[in-house]
Amino acid sequence: MTSQRTRARMIERLREQGIDDEDVLAAIAAIPRHVFVEEALASRAYEDTALPLGFAQTISQPYVVARMIEALCAGGRPLGKTLEIGAGCGYQAAVLAQLTDEVYAVERIAPLLAKAKLNLRAIKQLKVRLKHADGRLGLPEAAPFDSIIVAAAAARVPAALVQQLAPGGRMIMPLGVATQQLMLIEKQGEALVETRLDAVRFVPLLTGVE
Numbered sequence: 001m002t003s004q005r006t007r008a009r010m011i012e013r014l015r016e017q018g019i020d021d022e023d024v025l026a027a028i029a030a031i032p033r034h035v036f037v038e039e040a041l042a043s044r045a046y047e048d049t050a051l052p053l054g055f056a057q058t059i060s061q062p063y064v065v066a067r068m069i070e071a072l073c074a075g076g077r078p079l080g081k082t083l084e085i086g087a088g089c090g091y092q093a094a095v096l097a098q099l100t101d102e103v104y105a106v107e108r109i110a111p112l113l114a115k116a117k118l119n120l121r122a123i124k125q126l127k128v129r130l131k132h133a134d135g136r137l138g139l140p141e142a143a144p145f146d147s148i149i150v151a152a153a154a155a156r157v158p159a160a161l162v163q164q165l166a167p168g169g170r171m172i173m174p175l176g177v178a179t180q181q182l183m184l185i186e187k188q189g190e191a192l193v194e195t196r197l198d199a200v201r202f203v204p205l206l207t208g209v210e
Contacts, residue, residue, distance in 0.1 A: 007032075010046040010062055017048075019066045021073055027098035028066055033059075036091040036119050053089050055109050055210075057203055060151060064182075064200060065092050068172045069099070071184050071197060072147045080146025083164070085135035085173075085205070090116030092151060093128045103128045104142050106135045108209045136207050138164045145169060152205035153180045162192065174202040 011029050019025060034045035037059060041051050050058040072079060079100040084093050087105035089112065096103045105128055107113040113132050120128055131139060135150070136158045143164035150161070150173030157175065165171055165187045174180040182197040 006046045013048055014063060014066050017063050019070055021070045023099060024066055024070045024073065027095050028062060030098050031094045032123060033091060035122055036089040053112065055112055057088055057112060059089055059091050065095060067198060068149055071172050072149065072170050082147040083139055083145040084149050086151035087116050087130060088112055088151065090119040094120060094123060094125050097125055097128050101127060104139050106131050106133045106139055108134055110210060132209060134207055134209055135205060136160065140164060153202040154205040157185060174200045
């Protein structure tokens with residue numbers, strides 16, 4: 001269930017689905033996803049599916065994690081200083097930390113954040129900086145960010161996140177309510193360039209902290 005062979009099969013499925021950035025694939029292969037899911041679901045950890053974390057939250061399916069990170073890195077661009085909105089169990093932050101030395105992750109649900117800390121410690125990934133905060137507000141004290149990845153859907157792009165994006169920076173997030181679309185947003189001078197990607201299904205981006 002947690003063998004290298006099982007993990008390798010997951011990577012082959014991602015290749016078949018069109019993920020071809022070898023650095024992203026290697027980053028996902030390096031992270032033991034079973035550590036980040038509930039023990040009762042560990043046997044399903046390497047399936048290409050979202051799994052429940054409790055608190056009405058999910059761990060994203062591996063394809064979506066790979067797709068979002070690959071879009072941020074398109075054209076050989078480094079992730080640079082990266083902000084994740086919606087740390088959840090810490091899985092995506094762990095993958096990001098394979099690709100850049102500066103990862104900040106915000107989570108609004110305190111018990112989930114505590115779980116993320118334990119999970120990251122379990123795999124000896126200590127360079128991710130975690131913060132209990134409202135993701136819609138970003139992390140102004142650490143801005144600007146070269147990359148922002150949002151793991152929850154909003155009806156519109158939060159203004160605070162746009163402000164915290166560095167010149168030339170990229171942000172990827174799901175937009176929409178009834179139907180959601182993955183959007184890549186690039187800051188080019190004073191302009192924002194938006195690229196519509198896949199149809200997706202994420203939990204909503206909520207305000208406040210719990």
